[in-house]
Amino acid sequence: xxxxxxxxxxxxxxxxxxxxxxxxxxxxxxxxxxxxxxxxxxxxxxxxxxxxxxxxxxxxxxxxxxxxxxxxxxxxxxxxxxxxxxxxxxxxxxxxxxxxxxxxxxxxxxxxxxxxxxxxxxxxxxxxxxxxxxxxxxxxxxxxxxxxxxxxxxxxxxxxxxxxxxxxxxxxxxxxxxxxxxxxxxxxxxxxxxxxxxxxxxxxxxxxxxxxxxxxxxxxxxxxxxxxxxxxxxxxxxxxxxx
Amino acid sequence: xxxxxxxxxxxxxxxxxxxxxxxxxxxxxxxxxxxxxxxxxxxxxxxxxxxxxxxxxxxxxxxxxxxxxxxxxxxxxxxxxxxxxxxxxxxxxxxxxxxxxxxxxxxxxxxxxxxxxxxxxxxxxxxxxxxxxxxxxxxxxxxxxxxxxxxxxxxxxxxxxxxxxxxxxxxxxxxxxxxxxxxxxxxxxxxxxxxxxxxxxxxxxxxxxxxxxxxxxxxxxxxxxxxxxxxxxxxxxxxxxxxxxxxxxxxxxxxxxxxxxxxxxxxxxxxxxxxxxxxxxxxxxxxxxxxxxxxxxxxxxxxxxxxxxxxxxxxxxxxxxxxxxxxxxxxxxxxxxxxxxxxxxxxxxxxxxxxxxxxxxxxxxxxxxxxxxxxxxxxxxxxxxxxxxxxxxxxxxxxxxxxxxxxxxxxxxxxxxxxxxxxxxxxxxxxxx
Numbered sequence: 001x002x003x004x005x006x007x008x009x010x011x012x013x014x015x016x017x018x019x020x021x022x023x024x025x026x027x028x029x030x031x032x033x034x035x036x037x038x039x040x041x042x043x044x045x046x047x048x049x050x051x052x053x054x055x056x057x058x059x060x061x062x063x064x065x066x067x068x069x070x071x072x073x074x075x076x077x078x079x080x081x082x083x084x085x086x087x088x089x090x091x092x093x094x095x096x097x098x099x100x101x102x103x104x105x106x107x108x109x110x111x112x113x114x115x116x117x118x119x120x121x122x123x124x125x126x127x128x129x130x131x132x133x134x135x136x137x138x139x140x141x142x143x144x145x146x147x148x149x150x151x152x153x154x155x156x157x158x159x160x161x162x163x164x165x166x167x168x169x170x171x172x173x174x175x176x177x178x179x180x181x182x183x184x185x186x187x188x189x190x191x192x193x194x195x196x197x198x199x200x201x202x203x204x205x206x207x208x209x210x211x212x213x214x215x216x217x218x219x220x221x222x223x224x225x226x227x228x229x230x231x232x233x234x235x236x237x238x239x240x241x242x243x
Numbered sequence: 244x245x246x247x248x249x250x251x252x253x254x255x256x257x258x259x260x261x262x263x264x265x266x267x268x269x270x271x272x273x274x275x276x277x278x279x280x281x282x283x284x285x286x287x288x289x290x291x292x293x294x295x296x297x298x299x300x301x302x303x304x305x306x307x308x309x310x311x312x313x314x315x316x317x318x319x320x321x322x323x324x325x326x327x328x329x330x331x332x333x334x335x336x337x338x339x340x341x342x343x344x345x346x347x348x349x350x351x352x353x354x355x356x357x358x359x360x361x362x363x364x365x366x367x368x369x370x371x372x373x374x375x376x377x378x379x380x381x382x383x384x385x386x387x388x389x390x391x392x393x394x395x396x397x398x399x400x401x402x403x404x405x406x407x408x409x410x411x412x413x414x415x416x417x418x419x420x421x422x423x424x425x426x427x428x429x430x431x432x433x434x435x436x437x438x439x440x441x442x443x444x445x446x447x448x449x450x451x452x453x454x455x456x457x458x459x460x461x462x463x464x465x466x467x468x469x470x471x472x473x474x475x476x477x478x479x480x481x482x483x484x485x486x487x488x489x490x491x492x493x494x495x496x497x498x499x500x501x502x503x504x505x506x507x508x509x510x511x512x513x514x515x516x517x518x519x520x521x522x523x524x525x526x527x528x529x530x531x532x533x534x535x536x537x538x539x540x541x542x543x544x545x546x547x548x549x550x551x552x553x554x555x556x557x558x559x560x561x562x563x564x565x566x567x568x569x570x571x572x573x574x575x576x577x578x579x580x581x582x583x584x585x586x587x588x589x590x591x592x593x594x595x596x597x598x599x600x601x602x603x604x605x606x607x608x609x610x611x612x613x614x615x616x617x618x619x620x621x622x623x624x625x626x627x628x629x630x631x632x633x634x635x636x637x638x639x640x641x642x643x644x645x646x647x648x649x650x651x652x653x654x655x656x657x658x659x660x661x662x663x664x665x666x667x668x669x670x671x672x673x674x675x676x
Binding site: 036037039040093094096097098099148194195196198 | 248249252264265268269271272274290291601603604608609610623626627675
């Protein structure tokens with residue numbers, strides 16, 4: 001990934017931060033967005049810098065079209081282009097169907113599905129001109145398996161499958177790869193909100209018998225967005241330890 | 244010292260990682276306002292600036308009461324010792340005097356938590372009477388030490404810890420006949436809450452209280468009133484709820500807001516002759532029951548400030564506000580298919596709810612088969628209230644009740660808003676059935 005210009009949404013903590021660190025260690029230039037926590041962003045910035053890449057940092061909601069366009073344009077202005085976009089930002093609410101309100105649905109869909117659309121569209125404008133690039137969607141195993149998951153979250157992550165297929169087909173002609181990685185339960189982020197019995201159940205049904213580390217997912221992501229991945233697009237990789 | 248802001252930023256996650264992951268997960272799952280980072284006018288404020296009214300009850304004086312904080316600051320700015328190797332603490336002495344003057348008792352033992360105070364009372368009773376049996380009531384909650392747990396209602400707070408303290412027997416709530424049958428000359432004490440909080444905001448019936456007072460006197464057993472929830476004016480009926488009982492309990496236990504919400508503090512109050520009979524035989528006995536920090540000055544300073552705040556006028560205000568809250572709840576919730584009744588006194592209020600008649604509003608459907616059959620309504624109502632900026636909890640032993648214990652200085656108009664909000668949320672839940 002030497003010199004590869006990468007933008008990660010939701011990069012201040014959890015898997016997003018781990019992706020930034022892995023990219024930086026692989027020699028990439030790293031930019032990331034975050035939505036709220038300035039202190040977390042400052043921490044992430046320092047860690048990624050220590051890993052070898054002084055990152056660009058942008059604050060805003062991924063569901064805000066202006067923020068998406070401005071962020072991508074700024075990255076392009078500073079670095080002369082963008083090679084990699086990782087649509088990582090996501091939220092979850094553990095709500096049973098009965099209590100799931102319209103505003104909950106709209107919020108989760110806005111961040112998890114609309115956000116990747118907005119950032120992908122903004123980045124592809126530049127990638128298509130350059131005739132190269134990688135987009136990586138961070139999905140979830142709840143769109144790959146029949147499991148208990150909040151309906152809006154599962155739906156939003158399933159939407160990324162369609163978005164991945166559609167974009168892969170449309171921009172493949174320009175040499176741009178669009179893939180999706182669907183992690184199983186991780187040791188960070190949204191997974192940590194689950195009750196212990198769900199985590200235990202996951203471990204009991206997973207062939208490897210454990211949750212994944214964010215670093216394991218990041219290692220695969222590095223491959224998927226690197227020049228070594230020259231012929232994989234539209235792929236959906238479930239990294240769930242063998243459910 | 245680590246910067247406060249840094250702790251507020253990272254400490255919530257560290258709690259889940261290093262203290263109790265299940266508490267952190269439960270709070271997160273239920274949507275409780277967890278990341279509260281400031282206080283304002285007695286309320287909590289979360290990281291997004293949302294104000295949250297805490298109805299749990301422990302912070303009766305409002306979060307971070309300025310008068311208690313000022314007293315503690317004044318003490319810290321002095322050079323007085325906080326802990327006295329001899330245990331003869333002038334601050335504990337002054338606080339005990341003030342408490343005794345306020346309540347009519349004449350001896351105080353201090354500790355940190357309500358459980359500590361309960362434990363002290365059980366040991367006092369056995370040491371004084373040298374009798375083995377201890378009676379308590381079904382549905383009681385007295386804390387989590389071994390003595391307290393022995394008196395706990397069966398369930399997850401009780402069952403894992405057997406064998407329990409021998410000699411403990413439960414009396415069915417309010418059952419005078421059962422109490423009469425169980426009372427013998429070998430009973431050291433009967434421990435009761437004037438109003439059971441976790442048991443469902445159940446006020447001890449007057450006939451039972453009368454029998455309790457009479458039978459404990461007749462059989463020479465100590466009457467212990469666990470007033471951890473009901474004291475300090477919470478019920479609007481005096482500094483102690485037991486002031487209106489036919490006779491003063493032999494032992495009364497205080498905790499929760501006794502330290503002003505800033506310092507853990509509990510107290511056991513009793514009669515001097517009882518204390519001397521238990522522990523006054525010689526110098527060794529004098530320290531038979533003790534804890535290292537029983538008499539620390541910081542806690543006493545917080546307690547003194549709390550006593551200054553809880554005037555008769557404040558208690559009168561609690562009585563008035565409690566009547567408003569109960570009236571508003573009864574009026575506004577009437578007619579809701581999910582509403583059963585309002586219970587309690589003063590600012591100790593329970594809303595009894597009927598279970599919703601729909602399979603998708605059950606613990607089984609939510610993925611908690613181990614809770615099958617439990618009334619889900621209090622939990623659902625609390626989850627909805629969290630979204631509206633209120634923290635309330637189901638009663639621990641009866642999940643059909645939401646318990647509300649506002650701070651004493653809550654503006655009266657907020658009580659109306661609480662009742663209105665509860666009705667709106669019950670209507671919402673009704674529409675799901």
